[in-house]
Amino acid sequence: MSGELHEACGVFGIVGRTDAAALTAEALFSLQHRGQESAGIAVLDNGAIHLRKGMGLVHEVFHADDVNRLGGLAAIGHVRYSTTGASRPENAQPLFVRAHLGPFALAHNGNLVDALAARDRLERQGAIFQTTTDTEVVAHLMARSHATNLAGAFQDALGQLSGGYAFAVLTPDGVLGARDPFGIRPLVLGDLGGMPCIASETCAFTAIGADFVREVEPGEVLLLAAKSGVTVLAGGDPSRDKLCAFELIYFARPDSRFGGESIYQARRRLGQQLAREAPAPADVVLGVPDSSLPAAEGFAAELSLPQELGLVKSRYVGRTFINPGQSNRESGVQRKLTVVPEVVHGRSVALIDDSLVRGTTMRHLTRLLREAGATEVHVRIASPRYLHPCHYGIDTSNRDELIAGVTREDELRQLIGADSLKFLSAQGVLRATGRPDHCLACFTGEYPVPVDEEEAGGATRDE
Numbered sequence: 001m002s003g004e005l006h007e008a009c010g011v012f013g014i015v016g017r018t019d020a021a022a023l024t025a026e027a028l029f030s031l032q033h034r035g036q037e038s039a040g041i042a043v044l045d046n047g048a049i050h051l052r053k054g055m056g057l058v059h060e061v062f063h064a065d066d067v068n069r070l071g072g073l074a075a076i077g078h079v080r081y082s083t084t085g086a087s088r089p090e091n092a093q094p095l096f097v098r099a100h101l102g103p104f105a106l107a108h109n110g111n112l113v114d115a116l117a118a119r120d121r122l123e124r125q126g127a128i129f130q131t132t133t134d135t136e137v138v139a140h141l142m143a144r145s146h147a148t149n150l151a152g153a154f155q156d157a158l159g160q161l162s163g164g165y166a167f168a169v170l171t172p173d174g175v176l177g178a179r180d181p182f183g184i185r186p187l188v189l190g191d192l193g194g195m196p197c198i199a200s201e202t203c204a205f206t207a208i209g210a211d212f213v214r215e216v217e218p219g220e221v222l223l224l225a226a227k228s229g230v231t232v233l234a235g236g237d238p239s240r241d242k243l244c245a246f247e248l249i250y251f252a253r254p255d256s257r258f259g260g261e262s263i264y265q266a267r268r269r270l271g272q273q274l275a276r277e278a279p280a281p282a283d284v285v286l287g288v289p290d291s292s293l294p295a296a297e298g299f300a301a302e303l304s305l306p307q308e309l310g311l312v313k314s315r316y317v318g319r320t321f322i323n324p325g326q327s328n329r330e331s332g333v334q335r336k337l338t339v340v341p342e343v344v345h346g347r348s349v350a351l352i353d354d355s356l357v358r359g360t361t362m363r364h365l366t367r368l369l370r371e372a373g374a375t376e377v378h379v380r381i382a383s384p385r386y387l388h389p390c391h392y393g394i395d396t397s398n399r400d401e402l403i404a405g406v407t408r409e410d411e412l413r414q415l416i417g418a419d420s421l422k423f424l425s426a427q428g429v430l431r432a433t434g435r436p437d438h439c440l441a442c443f444t445g446e447y448p449v450p451v452d453e454e455e456a457g458g459a460t461r462d463e
């Protein structure tokens with residue numbers, strides 16, 4: 001992706017394993033792409049919950065000794081990128097709560113669209129919040145529930161909120177897992193040697209050697225326990241499935257699977273569909289590394305064009321020392337992506353990206369390609385035009401000023417300096433991914449869960 005959209009978080013949970021904490025740490029490594037701000041693990045040990053969390057990447061927060069010291073027979077884990085709630089230590093998850101029904105720890109991916117109103121209500125009733133996350137709203141609702149156990153309190157809380165979410169909740173009875181009624185945020189169920197586990201993506205199962213069992217259904221609430229396995233506390237409705245299209249387009253790891261199919265294959269088909277809808281008069285196809293390479297492969301295969309490594313991504317770029325501002329942003333691109341002149345010199349290039357969020361980046365790329373001798377640059381985007389904010393847990397605040405106010409496609413083409421610019425259609429996304437439906441709200445403006453614009457941009461206060 002030549003812009004910046006950030007996934008909200010990744011969650012994991014497992015029961016019945018003496019190495020639960022270590023398995024959770026391994027799973028979090030594999031979910032690191034979903035959040036790099038903080039990481040945390042909560043374990044259940046003899047009815048007590050122990051927690052370790054901190055700011056930074058998984059390997060910065062956890063060392064082997066820490067993980068082994070955590071012990072426990074069940075655990076949940078979390079990696080975070082903040083979409084609501086500031087980036088600060090107290091907002092790191094899991095959140096630990098000692099309630100009258102017992103201790104519990106919450107790990108959450110997504111965004112609750114009505115959490116701000118719920119928080120105001122709770123504060124008027126005397127609740128004191130320790131964090132600025134919407135996750136804590138769930139914790140307070142659970143703590144005040146009249147249910148007779150934590151599983152009931154959790155369902156009670158979810159019934160009062162809406163949005164796109166996936167939860168892993170550690171309780172003395174095991175791990176609760178839940179997915180929002182439209183299945184916007186992903187959650188999958190796995191099995192490790194007869195013990196159940198849940199994760200945001202199947203790549204976490206691959207990392208620990210677990211088998212994929214099935215997707216947690218939209219609206220489903222599960223209890224995972226060592227003795228009883230998986231209990232369905234609330235049934236789901238697969239016909240309501242509106243999994244976030246961006247999971248398939250960009251966020252999920254290409255080796256993860258949704259709906260029995262690999263993300264890599266889905267991305268390749270997005271590229272093929274793009275080629276059918278918007279072929280380009282090109283000699284060579286380049287993908288913006290790394291996430292757009294499968295789409296570029298599909299695009300090239302469909303048009304029988306060569307796909308070559310014309311753009312190289314540096315994996316070891318640190319912070320820039322140049323002053324912030326527009327020029328800095330552009331030089332940042334140059335430090336991250338460079339052109340192989342031999343691939344593009346004297347050739348017409350089809351440049352494939354999975355989405356267009358930051359026009360400044362794409363403008364810089366087209367200029368680099370021309371400077372390296374490309375005769376024409378035809379930009380093709382393997383998703384529809386990104387026009388509306390996401391309220392379900394994806395940070396879209398980085399959509400840049402350059403393209404925000406541009407309504408005509410040709411004006412955008414001129415701004416990014418391309419000879420032609422085409423996007424995949426929303427219908428094309430559905431055709432390529434093969435799922436009956438998706439959340440496509442940031443492309444179409446049709447939000448599966450109604451959004452109060454007053455609360456748009458964040459369900460909790462960012463203080």
Ligand code: SF4
Binds near residue numbers: 184245392443
């Ligand atoms: S609005 Fe866009 S980014 Fe947000 S959940 Fe829907 S498809 Fe995903």
